[in-house]
Amino acid sequence: MKEVIKISIFERIMGKNEAIEFSYDLDLLRDTSHKAYIKKWALNTCINHIARTISQTKFEVIDKGVKDETSVTYYKLNVRPNTDESASTFWQRAIRKLIFDNEVLIVVTDTKDLIIADDFEREEYALYDDIFKHVKVKDFEFERNFKMSEVIYITYSNESISSLLDGLFTDYGNIFARIVKYNLMSNQIRATLSFDGNVNAQTQQNMQNFINKSYEAFEQNDIAIVPVQKGYEYKEHTTQSQSKSTSQIEDLTKVPNQLLKYVASSLGIPFPLIDGSVADIEAMTDNYMKFCIMPILENIVDELNAKCFSEKDYREGKRIKAISIDAYDPIQKAEAIDKLIASSVFTANQVLDMFGYPPSDDEDADKRVITKNLQSVKEVSESSLKGGENNEDRPQ
Template sequence: MGLLEFFKRKDVQFSFDLELFQDVSKRVHMKKLAIDTCASFLARTISQSEFRIKEDGKYVKNELYYRLNIRPNLNQTASTFWQKVMYKLAYENECLIIQSDNQDLLIADSFTRKEYAVYEDVFSDITVNGFTFGRTYKQSEVLHLKYANENLAPLIDSLFEDYGELFGRILSSQKRKNQIRSTVKIAAATAKNDKAMKDVQDFIDKAYKAYAEKDVAIVPETEGFEYKEHFSGGGVAMQSVEEINKVTGGFFDQVALAFGIPLPLIRGDMADVEKLTKNYKTYTVNPLLKKFSDEGNAKFIEKKDFLNGDCISVRSASYLDIFELSNSIDKLRSSGIVNGNEIRVELGLDEVDIPQMEEYFITKNYQEMTSLEGGENNNNEA
């Protein structure tokens, strides 16, 4: 019998109506989990930073400070706002922030940018939460942030195509290990009767449900109907799922590297946490904060004021408390490098109006050799 004649037989045709095949779902969850984890990790770090405003040599808390650190707009807190900024940068590689008429800072969901060579770029069709602004904004009127020179999305998508295909094949292979496969033998007369076939299909569904859900399942034998199970692999134990975890972990590692996050740090490893955190702050967090401060200085601070010392700086979250830094603080103070208020500012504390905190002190250990020639008297004077 030829292959064509085989498929023409009615007792074969019915078998394709028994819902034996299912589409393999796309493994999009693996990509989304990796990107969300990395974006969330960065967002949590950035949202703990503090924007500081310096005017006339002093750090002040004014309206701009309140907008950047407490409540950018009526519907968001600062931490939620900057987390959303990071998600936009991670997924879209850029983020546009505009200022409304009441000074609220708003993150644009979509916009159109017209670029120029020697004039300011113009932004139009700016939409925020379903509302589209009718006016246009110049580059000097917005905060326009870019995460990298090139969009990471195409890179991650291309990477996912390879890992996703490999992941799907390994997962499908593991599912087939020790899979219970069944065959049903029925009379040819039954195959030609549509109603009889429907009854057979209902019976098969009920039998399958009973086998899957009950510890003990009793199914009656029917004349002209024979049910038989076949164990794939001859009952060999299922292989370990380590291969699946390796593929998933490999893709996750590549995404983390693309975002500049140390792999042991995002995995939660406890070894060398301090060193890894320093590297993470130096090579990933600080460059991002530098982008934020540069954009803020360019848009909120006039050029002449910036040259006179006014600026916006961003202080990242510290992984050490003041007690762990006490020895270093004492050395800085006693060597005359900084005064008390300068140390307080670096620790994130407010300056105090105490004259002694503005003075610089040097201990006798740092005196010049010439000052020690007088002996005990010079030391006492010091």
């Protein structure tokens, strides 16, 4: 029995006309590119902002209150994590992967290099270490498996930002593609070419040649004059106003900015920090550091402390501390430092710790002092505060 193959009308048209087939594919690619472009642009803008901020963080290795800048851990975290990347590049890439994929796996090699895994499989257990299998870095796959205790594994949230925003990207991508398409159609040259007489194959070819030459003249020159032969009538119908064109251009910027604003809000970034629309950004920067950057840094530091030090080491004072770019400048905060110490609320060593400096060995740095004379609390309690040269000058 002969098999009957049914061909749809669309397939028959596509098979007969290669130009239509190419045009259809081009439309699909163009529509997809608009959605992909706006999604990639919004995510990259926000995530790169976070990655650049965190890449400027300095990780300090503390051993019993003293900074240790000679250890291998300090060198790997702040200078050269591996043979191919600087610390800044490494942390930027790690943060980008963390937010995009909602997780990042950092493998410690036998040479103590830190390598970001591009792909892996996680096998979870209830009472034992999870196992990471098929760990790949570029085209290389490790032959061994890694336990959770052997790697640095950081998660971002319960769900990846990309999956959370997929629905929104679809809607905004469709709107943006529609605006672009409408803008292109509104500004295209529309014209008709009339011919006085019968149209045969040769006449039709002549008309097409005339149209092609006219198009080339308009496209390649700022000023184009097209000669019209006898029997031909060329007439343009484009009536695009300047105000309408300006409005369409504004619409092209509004849609991406609305999407960018939503993505920034989802990641905890104040939008004026990205578009630079506000001059005074000190309060917004504090908010950005407190609610966007610091939670990520704390997550990283907790994981580093858990994997680099044992419980015993941590209790003995060994730990890693992150100094972000918003760390206090002691010169700018000199007046506040003076008030904190002079009011006996904090000791000098406590203030040093606030600013990321190691404690002083001077035993007086652990004493509380009061007034600008920097007397100890004990000395103040043993002596009376005088209003003049002696106690008789004090009001009764």
